[in-house]
Each structure stands twice: as structure tokens, then as C-alpha cells.
Amino acid sequence: MPSATSPSSTPSSAAPSPSRAGWSRRLRLAPLVLTASALTAGLAAGPALPAPLPAATGSTPSATRGGAEAQRVQLDKLARQLVAAGAPGVVVRVDDGRGRPVEIAEQAPWAAADQRLAAGDEFRMGSNTKTMMAVIALQLAAEGRLALTDPVEAWLPGQVPDGRAITLRMLLNHTSGLPDYTEDPAVLPSILGKDPHRWTSAELLAVGVKRPALFPPGTRWSYSNTDYAAVGAVLERITGASLADLIRDRIARPLDLEHTYLATDGNWHGRHVRGYEPDSAHMPAGVPSAFRDVAGVHRDGRVDVSGNDPGWGGAAGAVVSTAQDWSRFYNALMSGRLLPAAQLAQLRATVPMDPQNPVDGPGSGLGIGTVRTPCGTVWAHDGGITGYSSTNLTDGTGSRTATVLISTEFLFEFGADAELTAAGQALQSAVTCAMFGKPAPAPAPAPAPAPAPAH
Template sequence: MRPRRPRTLTAAALAVSLAVAAVFPAAAAAAPSTARSDAEPQRAQLRQLARKLVDAGAPGVIVRVDDGRGRPIEIAEQAPWSRRDHRLTAGDEFRMGSNTKTMVATLVLQLAAEGRLALTDPVDKWLPGKVPDGEAITLRMLLNHTSGLFDYTEDPALRPSILGTDRRRWTSAQLLALGVKHDPLFAPGTEWSYSNTDYAALGAVLERVTGASLAELVRDRIARPLGLKRTYYATDSTWRGPHAHGYERDAAHMPPQVPAGFRHFAGQRRHGHVDVSGNDPGWGGAAGAVVSTAQDWARFSTALMSGELLPAAQLAQMRTTVPVDPRQPDGPGYGLGIQTGATPCGTFWGHDGGIPGYLTTNVTDRAGGRTATVLVSTELWAEFDADPKIAKAAGALQSAVICAMFGKPVPAAAHAG
């Protein structure tokens, strides 16, 4: 979700796209692809980086890398104290947070391909009177975060739900109303700013156009057709299978950079942490309520980028980006529910997601033949830049994973980190 710090691939992959260039030598771009005989050394290197991230304070880490040339690398590492709750595996379910936006955008584009809506439709066509200046805000602007709408996750009324102390069920309409209570940030289409309210609006539009719930749409249009048996839109706090436990520091151990209002999470206390796995992600809505696994998400990414889920015209629309930083017009770009960024090892497409207990980066190549996922089972450190030690170790792992996905060697600089 990334509520307080609205960045894309937000603290993770956008940072990776910048950090890789800083951490890795430029020569990595020209490095030859690794042969399959190098798979085991590469696995060992990634495992070492995952262990360093756990040693830096992450309760658990899942890594999955598929370079399209053989058996994927799958790694799960966890802090010894967390094993009393659950033995982490690479196949565990976890909360996807804002990666949900890629699925929601896919649903919108499927309906566009069917002629049931158009990206040029003003939001007022589908939600009359629900969005200020709704005649000027198009569905495309919602999809690529150029609407100017205030991010509802910044409203203090949502904080108890984020912390897990309020278990109310939020609807798309309610989340949208929370966001539009605030003045817009800029005129529609004039700037870029990441806003979860954009996707709350899209969730309400999808429900209006189809008459189906978001859970039904994810199930019937994506999960079932692709055979994603561990992927679903969460309608409450329960899990459907073995899942990664997510944690945040308890109030006594929370880094000082974290504001007082975000220091008291609901959940069972464990070794200076709070297990937030049982907290309801419903406040994420269409912006962040999907649950999946690394393997399922890889299948989704491959299907999406290869054209299995969308016709060529809609996939091209999804890949049409706007700069996330006006000072870098050729830098990282945000498309329709997906982001792209260049690294010395290759140009990735994907998204990230942050929701208490879970920070996930999912990336793929342009054609979907290569995929990678990194899950860190704690998230608040990234919201407030509250733990430089974890941030450094996470950046090194994420950067190395991207290079491994592109079949490039894990540079020695990553190990030095």
C-alpha cells in the first residue's frame, strides 16, 4: 500500500532501479549470461544475501527467481525466534499489498477490450457525483496516478484499520469517499502522484460495470483461468493455506523515526515484535487486498506480459508510461498498474506492495519469460526510512535478484553490502 510515502515499486523496486546503478558496476550491463552450471553458486549467493537480511533484523525472507532457462531458485530464510509461529517456506501465501493494482488494472483493461468501458471514460460516467471534478478525471488517469486525488491512506480515520485495532470492513465506495473528502493535489492530468484513492475508485467502477464483487472478478477472470490456486482477493482476515507470518516491532522496540501514531499494532507479541498476520487487509481494497504466493504471481506475470490475459492493444496501453519524477523524464515510469525501471542488468516491469508485515517486490521482463519475487516479512521500516540496516541488506538482495532474473552474475559489490 505504501500509505505515508507514496513511491512506486514504492520503497522497493523504484529504489532498486536507482540503487542497482549505484551498487553495481556499470560493466554488469555487459556481463555475459550465466550458464546453468552456475545455478547452484548463484543460489548460494542469493541465500547468503537473504540470510544477511534476516541477520539485519528481517523476521523472514522469501526469494523466487526464474530466469526462464531452468528450474527456478526458491529460498526461504527466517529468524530462529519466528519458527515457533511457523516454519517459512518459499511456497507460503502472503499479502501482496499494492501489487494488487496490477491485477485491478488487468481487469479494467479486459473490460476495455470487451467494449464495456473505455479508458477515456470520465469517472463521473460510472460514479456520478462521487468524485469532485469527475468529468475531467478519466479512467486512464486513475490507472496511472495522474488524477490528482488525495491518497485515502493518509487520512487519520484509516489508521486504526492499518494498525489492526479496528476490524471494520471497508467498501470501495467508503475508501473512495475517505480520499475525496480532501482537496485534490493538482488539476487532473497535469502531474503524477501515487494515490491509493485512484484504485479505490477503479474498484467501485469495476463493481458498477460488472455487478460482481472484486473477489469474484479476481477469481473468475484471473485466478481460475490461470490455475492460481493460492491467489485470492481477501474478504476478511483469514488465510486459505500455509502463510508467511508478518511482523512489526512492538512499541518498546520500534525505531525512533516511526511516529507515535504508528507504534501500537494489534496482534500477539513475539520476541520484541507483534505478529500482524491476523489483521484484516480489507482497508487495502482494490489498492491492496490480494493474497498470493511467489509461484502464483510468477505465473500471473508471465501470462500478463506474454499477452495471455490481454489483447495486444490493451497490453500496449498498460505499458504506456508517464515519468514518476518530472526531473527524470527518461527515468522510472508508471504505466497502467505497472511500473518500469532500468538497471545495469536489464529493464524490469512490475510493482511492489507494502502492507503491515509484508513488503514485496515483483518484477519481470518485458515478455514475461523471466520473473522474480522478494518478500520481506516486515514493512514499517520502509515507510519511514526507520531502519538503515534492513534497508541496506534489502537493497542488496533485491538488486542481486534482478540481475539473477536477467541471467547476469550477482556482482561482488552486493556481497560487500
Template sequence: MLSSARTVRPRWLRMLTASALAASLAVAVPAAASATPSTTRDGTEAQRARLQQLARKVVEAGAPGVIVRVDDGRGRPVEIAEQAAWSRRDHLLKVGDEFRMGSNTKTMVAALVLQLVAEGRLALGDPVEKWLPGKVPNGKAITLRMLLNHTSGLFDYTEDAAIRPSILGKDRRRWTSAELLALGVRHDPLFAPGTRWSYSNTGYAAIGAVLERVTGTSLSELVRDRIARPLRLKHTYYPADSTWRGPHARGYEPDAAHMPPGVPAEFRHLAGPRHHGHVDVSDIDPGWGGPAGAVVSTTQDWFRFYTALMSGKLLPAAQMTQLRTTVPMDSRRPDGPGYGLGIQTNAGTCGTVWGHDGGVPGYLTTNLTDLTGSRTATVLISTEFWAEFEADPKIAEAAHALQTAVTCTMFGKPVPAGAHAG
């Protein structure tokens, strides 16, 4: 879950066709995409029509709903919402709806850490032992930077069976950052600190515990007071439970009888209302994601957050440099995709993309931006297990085509002729 799981690689490297972020970071675009951007109204409308067609293809492939927002920094953004007819009885999907951000939370949590670094209250080179004595084995060798860029070697707590009932909505307990950390560190580390890269939600559980200890403030209050209120993000929050604050996208997974064969038996039964072969998982408490994945937001709010972050409004120049200092995500490709502090990047044909993705039951989200935050894009698909378990090639193909088109549209490039589905 949360864009990691079962291997040391991120989802988009494991699943070239299924991963939302893979499609945007590893897209191979035909030569036509390098043409001069169209600035005509007709060109914009044609791009919108193409994106809407591709979003509809994702729904036709089996996704309950899709939201797209693309801003190329030159005018009015393209905003699209498509949904399956059967899902309308639950909620009429709108672009402004709230949804669960999953691992995109990590970008926001990293920004909080860097704010405290700028204030002299933390240092990226601090060993985790300094702030959480005795809580992390070999904590003197693991720095805050390693926790943030996934080089700590800590086992990912989402792989522990004890968290599974919470992921599936069968256990309503509220996990604290300290409890999630303890779940992860009861397993042996994967490697010596700083020697490799492996996605670990446990590292962010540790970061959450550090933030709460240093500030004496809850993560909910830190997100509210340091990011949401200053940026006027009215629909962005770190939830205290499963409650939503505003109109929200409904998230679904297939019920056990309709679950794709590739989904493991232990993940085939989720809690929630059932109809049309699906389980409505919208009210599963995201607390099991904690600092690694619990934040709720909207497409518009995340656009404002990315713009503020990448333009330097939230952080001084020195901390922005640290945010963008990356390590290779694949040791076989040292010049390939990199992970910074809560954000990842790759140079694609249409432009260099920065961003993150996130997956929790019912919500698969990709958020993208350019280096300056002047161009942004978000894609939400309101079902996630198809990607987590590489279980539905039909949705994967359609989602790949959509993400390819979204990425090039964000950079003001023509939608590739090769972006098709079905």
C-alpha cells in the same frame, strides 16, 4: 502504506537504499554484470548460494523472514526461504506460503479494467463521472486512465487518520471501495487532473467501485473468475476478511518498545500477539487496502500471473500497448522511471525491469518481470515499517544488496561483486 505515503513520490524514489523496488530499478551494477550469462550448473549453484547468503543477511539485520524466487527463463528457478530462529515457533517459512501482496494488487486490478476495455464495456477515456456520478469532485475531468496511472490528482486516502486504526489492526470494520473513495475525496485534490503524477490509492478505490458497478460483481469474484481460475492460481484471492486459505507467511512489526525511533508515535502500537520484541500482524484484515492492496498470493502464483499478463495471454495486443504506455514518475526525469497502468518500469544496467512493490504491515513485497514475462522475480520481507518510514538503515542496506543480486540473476547476469551487506 501501500508503497505511497506522505509525499507525491513512490517509496523507491524517496528511499534509494530502503526501497525494495528502488534497488531493482535504480541499481548501479559493476561492469562484470554485463558479461555473458553463465549457463553451467556450477554457475547456477553459485548464484543460489550468493542469494541465500544475502537473504540470510537481511534476517541477520533484523527481518523476521525473507522469501526469494527468481526465474531467469532458462531452467529451474532459484527458491529461498530464510527466517529468524525465534519466528519458527509460529510457522516454518516456505517458498510456497501465501502472503499479502499490498500494492501489487494494482497490476491485477488494472488487468481487469483492460479486459473490460477489450470487451467494449469500458473505455480508458471514460470520465469517472460517467460511472460514479457525483462521487468524485471534478469527475468529468478525471478519466479511468488517470486513475490507473496516478495522474488524477486525488488525495491518497491512506493519509487520512480515519483509516489508521484499520491499518494497525485495531478496527476490524470492512471498508468498501465506495467508502475508501469517499475518504479520499473529502480532501482537496493535489493538482488539476492530468497535469502531474502522484501515487494515489484513492484512484484505485474509484476503479474498484467502477468495476463493481459495471459488472454487478464483487472484486473477489472478478479476481477469481477472470484471473485466478483461468490461470489456475490456487492461492491467489481477494479476501473477504482476515482469514487465510492456506499455509501463510507470518508478518511482524516491532512492538512499541522496540520500534525504530523514526516510526511516528501514531504508528507504534499494532494489534496482535507479542513475543521476541515483535507483534504478529498476520491477522490484520487487509480490507483497508481494498482494490489498491488487498490481494493475497504466492511467489509461484505471481510468476504465472506475470507470465500470462506480459506474454499477452490475459489481454489483446491493443490493451497490452495501453498497459505499457507510461508517464514519468519524476518530472525532473522525463526519460527515467515510468508508470503505466498498474505497473512501473525503468531501464537498468542488467535489463529493463517491469513490476510493482507493495507494503502493508508485516509484508514488503517486490515483484519483477521483463517485457515478455519470461523472466520473473519476487522478494518478500516479512516486516514493512522499516521501509515505510525509512527507519532501519541496517535492514535497508541488506535488502538493497539482495534486491540488486535478485534483479541481475533474473536477467541471467552474474551477481555483482558490489552486492554485499554487513
């Protein structure tokens, strides 16, 4: 979801960019969660990790329960406000590592008439998929089957321009300079649910590399889904397995994630969240004309897109999961159960995302990013795929996790609804602080009105 605060380096164009209807180019939490500060991130020094929270002095079980209840009340209030602002539904899950997680599911009455939302429902995770793909690549590195310094040309000969200069690490941390395949008009019908074509990693990569590179490899950062189309093609080439099988065999089964899989069509494996977009007559003016007509089941000014095929996301965004499953995944990842120490360190070695703020701004690791907020340092990714917006966060140990799932996407993608965006910001800020067992700081006061001119 590009915005004025996003450090995106995609060239501007008079035509609307299909990539905006894909998923976020940035960590949504970076501009939304209060103010990022004091983040020192670099490939040489490595990312700053959060200091442990001090032990509560003189705390009692009743005091802990009282704090948890206050936290739940605050989060539930903010979730209801987000629904009142126009979100069809929202799921929140926060585990501060100190007790029973907070789980909230709020839903608009009209959406509840279709199906009652539950906190454990399956959800399309969009670009959060990239974290799992990076983990699989690093597992193969630990097994000696690839090296992060390998040029792309070694694995995909002739498929990537300047492939001898682009390494696998550059793909994984978005410093390759490859343009984004979701900006190509060929993919737009799939984004809108109108094209049943089953995209392969190689096809998505071929679409992405048709346009000129954004910059010389390794010289800048720019979020690109094409990077992960290439990663997916490399993983398939090395293992001879499908991406769905790799997710199942290397992550979901070992961690007993019963509701986590890579979608291969529009079907779901279990009970799931229904995602919605406004129909063309009710789409806000801020959404470009190219994205106003979404396929799906139409009813009362809205389109249910749950049956649409998300396969165009591929290695960049086709994973389905739940809030609880993702918490278990982050716990296993950050605690070292999925990767040896050397590979986990590589995953958390970051490059600056914002050229205007290279030291204190957010950092991009391999398939995950980091930013320091007043409440603590978070590692996270977010995702947006038609009908579904998601953010997943954790601390540096994986003992604290949080998730926000919202069952619509275009209104956030284009900033087309200021009230909805503000409500989403408030909820995500509170969720981030709640993960660290802290209350969200009070919002900054509105600037005082200018004095009336003297007469």
C-alpha cells in the same frame, strides 16, 4: 514507502502520514536496484522493452548448472544477511527462463519457533493488487464495456470532485491528482489492526476525496491509493460482481492460481507467512508515534499481525498470493494470454514518475511500472501492508520473473533501520540481475576519507 528518493508529490505535514503504513507510493526497485538509466518512456513513444539476452556461446549444461548454483549461493547469502539485519523471514524466487527457478526461504530462529517458513506460503501482496485490477479494467475495455477515456463522472456520478475531467486512464496511471485515502486518520485504526470495520470501495473513495486535489487532472504523477478505490468502485458498478469474485473468475481460475485471492477478512485460505512488527516498546525511534502501537499477538517484543484484517486495502492492496502464483500471473500478462495486444500496449504505455528525471527515470504504466537497470529493463510493482513487504518483477516478455517477500513492513516504510534497508537493497539488486542471468555488479566503493588537516 516514501523516501527522499521517491518522486512523491504529497504535501508535507507536521503530523505523520497514515499512508506510510499502507504500502509503497513508488516502485521500490527504482532507487534500490543499482542505477536506472537510459529509460525512454512516454505515452506517445511507449515504453522501452529489454533487448533479448545474447545466446551463450559455447556454453555447456555443466556450465549452466554451475552458474545457477553460484547464483543461488549469492542470493542465499544475501537473504541470510537480511534476516541477520532484523527481517523475521524472507522468500526469494527467481526464474531466469533458462531452467529450474531458484527458491529460497530464510527465517529468524525466533520466527521459526512460531511456524517454519516455506517458499510457497501465501503472502499479503499489498499494492501489487493494483496490477490485477488494471488487468481486469483492460479486459472490460477489450469487451467494449468501458473506455480508458471515459470520465469518472460517467460511472461514479457525484462521487469524485472534478470527475468530468478525470478519466479512467488517469486513475490507472496515477495522474488524477486525487489525494491518498490512507492519509486520513479515519483509516489509521484499520492500518494498525484495531478497527474491524469492513471498508467498501465507495467508502474508501469518499475518505480519499475529502481533501483538496493535489494538481489539475492529467498534469502530473502522484501515487494514490484513492485512484484504485475509484477503479474498484467502477469495476463493481460495471460488472455487478465483487472484487473478490472478479479476481477469482478473471485471473485466478483461468490461470490455475490456487493461492491467489482478494482477502475479505483476516482469514487465510492456506498455509501462510506470518507477518510481524515490533511492539511499541521495541519500535525504532524513526517510526512516528502514531504507528508504534500495532494490534496482534504479542510475544517477546514483537507483534504477529497475520490475523489482522487487510480489507482496508481493497482494490488498492488486499490481494493474497504466492511467489510462484505471481510468476505465472506475470508470464500470462506479458505474453498476451490475459489481454489482447491493443490492451497490453495500453498497460505498458507509461508516464514519467519523477519530474526531475522525466526521460531516464522510472515510468508508470497502468497498474505496473518500468525502469531500465544495468542488468535489463524490468516491469514491476511492489507492496507494503502491515507486516508484509513485497516486490514482483518481470521482463517485457514474462519469460523471466522474480519475487522478494519480507515478513515485516514498518521498518522499511519509515527507513527506521538503516542496516535492514541496506540489506534489502543489496538483495533486491542481486535478484534483479539474477532474473536476467547476470551477476549483480559490485557495490560502489565507499568514498575515501578526507585527508587529515596539516599541522
